Amino acid sequence: MKTLLLENILTAMNIQPNKKQKGIRIKTVTDDRSEIESHTLYFRWNNKEVPVNRIKNYTNVFIVTDTSFSDMEKLNSEQIIMVKDLKESFFKFTFYYRHLFHIPVVAITGTCGKSTTKEMLKHILEETHNVQATISSKNADYYNLSYLLGMDEETDVAVFETAVSKKGDMTQSCKYFYPTIGIMTMIDVDHTDQIRSFQDYLAEKAKIMEGMNNEGTLILNSDDPYLSTIDTSKFKGEIMTFGKNKNATFRIKKYEFHTSGMTFWIKYKQKEYKGYIPGLGEHNVYNAAASLAAAAILGVNLPYALKRLSSYHHMGSHFQIIEGRKQITLVDDTWKSNPASLRKGLETLSRVALPSQRKIAVLGRMASLGKYADEEYEKAGHLIAELGVDILITKGFIAKDFQKPAIEAGLDPNHIYHFSEADEMKRFFDSFLIPNDIVYFKTGGNDSDFDDVIDYLKR
Structure with a gap:
């Protein structure tokens, strides 16, 4: 400070x-x-x-x-x-402190991809800039003051996540940070326990434009069907897009899976660039494109930004590949579970698993779905079967809701198991796993049992 x-x-x-x-x-x-x-x-x-x-x-x-x-x-x-009025006085202070520094501030929001996009952009910048940023996935509102006060005369650029879990969150976060660049990664059902309507959740995310005073630069995922519905008519600044859409400012031309990362080709201003990003999944290519768009706005040379991305260290528990004992492969994707992140995780699992591998999904509950829970568990259960998951293991009574729709979509009921405790799962895995299995872990319940089991199965 x-x-x-x-x-x-x-x-x-x-x-x-x-x-x-x-x-x-x-x-x-x-x-x-x-x-x-x-x-x-x-x-x-x-x-x-x-x-x-x-x-x-x-x-x-x-x-x-x-x-x-x-x-x-x-x-x-x-x-x-x-x-x-204490609140009014407090936000007069945050306005005063924020405007002591005439620097670009990037605010990143979306249902998934916030933390990874933020970490990618930070990594691109930090060799040549003094960057103040949110830490890991710690984006709750009670961190905002400390993040704001982390800015000082030495700060060149700030990169903050602006999460939404209840009404008013976006507006309040922007009263700390007053962003000049906004990124919206993608939108899907989440936090609808506190924001009862998905449309209200989407509208809350879209308030980032008001938080930017409808000025600056807004970066949008052009392939996201929900983002395409938001009203940007009052936004007076520049709108840039990223995605596979042919009209995207940063157009993703194609990508390839490798052992531990993605090679991708991106077109910007009539020139095509090749890049590599550690971390598997199409969604990571989108996160990379969003971070490159922001870096370009900040004046970073694109070949340099791509070189920096190639050395990015992927976040732990974000589809993290771990070598397990007995020649099994573990995938730790336990950072969060909502419909979008589970869908991306299962799709990536299906894409990277070899034909000879049994695909085993170990799932805990999805969090904060409110009235959309039944519908989203049904969709996820169907997806599990459609993507060819061989074995479904659920943990905790809420996660049982994946089972019925998975069976309806064709998963063999004899290939479904349920547990309540870590020790039960360990004993089961001791006798059940065979060499070459790939075991995918996902939960949204901050369940330490998942960490315990993953540690147990590590080589």
């Missing part, structure tokens, strides 16, 4: 600083009580108790609050910054 003068922060929040609040340097701004130390400005959300006795051991601690709190009288009056 850039060190700030308290008086400048208060002025940005439309508060007139008093004499004792002038000349004081603030080194930490937080909404987390545990982070309070000397030279801290603390925003007190949800009427939380303030650790007054601990604060008295520090110098220059200031509390922004809209209500009184216990032992408030033990602090000096200048330490209490009473406001009418």
